[in-house]
Amino acid sequence: MADISQQLKEQVLQARDSGHKLNIVGGGTKAFMGREADTDAGTLNVGEHTGIVDYHPVELVLTVRAGTPLSEIEATLAEEGQCLHFEPPHFGAASTIGGTLACNLSGPGRPWAGSVRDQVLGIRLLNGKGEHLRFGGQVMKNVAGYDVSRLQAGALGTLGVITEISMKVMPKPAASLTLVQEMGMDEVIHYMNSRAAEPKPITAACWVDGKVYLRLAGAKSGVEATAEKWSGEVMEQGDQFWQQVQDMQHAFFAGNDVPLWRFSVGSTAATPELEGNWFIDWAGSQRWFRGAGQLKELEPAARAAGGQVSLFRGGDRNGEVMHHQPEALKGIQRRIKNAFDPDNIFNPGRLYSWL
């Protein structure tokens, strides 16, 4: 447990004075994400900026330094019967909360429980001028000033160093249960969406290898009554299955030879006809694809499905890895970058080649 914010600030100011760039690193488990890091840049290690600053279980609010490992946070919450509702993926024991927010990573419960971005209430941020700023707060509702906290979600650290995060936490569901049944990919989109449209305690829905998995969670009586009404076998060790999905430890995600693409699309959109394998999560809103190809070739399919595609792991990381942005939005994002990091110190080129 240490507060090294002063040290981080000095490193930023030094980089600014000397014209150097900085790659921001937490636990170092997400180095595979985004474009190749700038090899000439120095390293800003946030991994030692750790510790729980404030936690009031009754408020459902946790404030924590950005370098704190997810596992430490989850252990603390578990003592109070609470959890990180957005089910962050652990890519290793060292995965931190700061990196999770910067990459906007959430697990299988995301369509129902919300994303990491949804749970964020406030942050402290070191901008490119070395100013240590505070945005948002520790309360559920706060509309004073722009939502700079949630803006960081998905920015891959290009706008500053997240040093502290306040977020909403939730009680662990009292009971949960998973239903599994065989189903073809052509039927499953309609099936998952229909189930999601029912007022039942569904909290996850995915499809892989010809089987659809639905998770029910909440009050025991509600979960059991729904399971009786719905088709599918109750799965033994369902929690273990969902943990594998959350951490991308399922066999589908194994190996690095074939690129892993993430399609973030409309939940009911038809699955693009591409040569490769699919893992459908989030009741259709997130579809993982393993197949060769170029970003430019996959973008029209993602657009037709109402969304975007990104290269999540493997493949060519020197080119663009995120869905193409229209010119007007490029302009706005360049100016936002300039507003936070005028000397382009943080994670240069990690998100887009032009940022």
Add this chain to the structure above:
Amino acid sequence: MTTKPKVSKAELAEQFRAFIDPDYVITDDETMKPYECDGMSMYCEMPLLVVLPETVEQVQRVMRICNENAVPVVARGAGTGLSAGAMPNKEGVVLSLAKFNRIVEIDPLARTARLQPGVRNLAISEEAAQYGLYYGPDPSSQIACTIGGNVAENSGGVHCLKYGLTVHNILSVEMVTAEGDVVTVGSDGLDGCGMDLLALMTGSEGLLGVVTEVKVKLLPKPEVAQVVMAGFDDVQKGGDAVGGIISHGIIPGGLEMMDGHAIVAADDFAQAGYPRDAKALLLCEVDGTEEEVHEHIAQAEEVFRKLGATSVRTSQSEEERALLWKGRKSAFPAVGRISPDYYCMDGTIPRREIAYVLTEMEKMSEEFGLRVANVFHAGDGNLHPLILFDANVPGEFERTEAFGSRILEMCVEVGGCITGEHGVGVEKIRQMAVQFNDEELQQFHDVKAAFDPAGILNPGKGVPALRFCQEYRSLEHKQHTHEHTEAAHG
């Protein structure tokens, strides 16, 4: 900051009339009068002119003309805002989105609705009801307020703890930039690529762009909802009961609290059968499947009794549930009956501070010689003190404002914020200096400039000019709060 406009009113009107129905380019004072304020009627200003375009292309042209000529633009929905965010600029254009009132599409399977910005909040749920769906956020102005305004203010309502704010319930926004480009932020997918511009737009109070279409998520209507009402003879016990419910692992659909003054006023108005001698009243609504609600209601009743409730009543029918809510929902007009005027505040506090804050507020009430009634979204910590005053008594509104400022400063002191859902607008712009330091405020200005280099969108709202902040912070009676804020920033 805006510079002086480069065109006259007549020239501007002529340019607009070239592509907008001349009847909807309004320049005469009488027709413009209804636009002089929003729901915060103490703050008024007449605009240069009002324009009501009906296509996105017309909005683009209006923006280009205004941008080239440095003319301020204030976008306006239904005008129900409570922070004067839609108050006109006297040298600027009011851009009303009233004609964009179409529900473009509802997709029941995907559970989404595509809406023009002028669609009323309640109309979304009414239209979605045929599919067993509804739209989550339900601000108390939902009969009139529009989805475009909801995006601008990140509106909440009474169900935020469980169902979130506007930012949690929208997928994408199409908007026209200050320079007249049409862009879409967000997509049909849940988490797109790169920095979250959709979150940044939500709650930006019309300072970053003009929303021309919104895609929202719809939720399946819960099978059952039941409400438990609990009365307490002490505010502290009521506050503890809120924590008690949450510690029990129950996340209520709605959790509302009223103080003694609000209880009596609301009960007089709605005859809801509230315990009139109670010092605090909780309304705890649980929704979900039949089995789940049954289980949680029994637990909630037990928690309230254990924590010293003097009365506990659970709705046994839809009619009874509606009646118990009627008192809470009519609390504002009910208070309006017992006072010529009232001023609705909107701070947020950590829930554990509720008893302290209410007690302090009582002391201030005596000090200022003004009554105050409190309704509180206890689930999410959003406090709405209603200060009662008479605008016809000279000096009373000024005293009310001073009282209000003190309340907001206290909210920041205890770890909360100056506005939970009404926005900063003009009304709370001075208190921004209490919640944020100059570097943070400058960062906000820089974000604004990234979207609006010429500074034409809703200038003078939301974020204060730094030179005014020093003055406000240096006022002697603000000193204690300032020190606290500095400490918090240390």
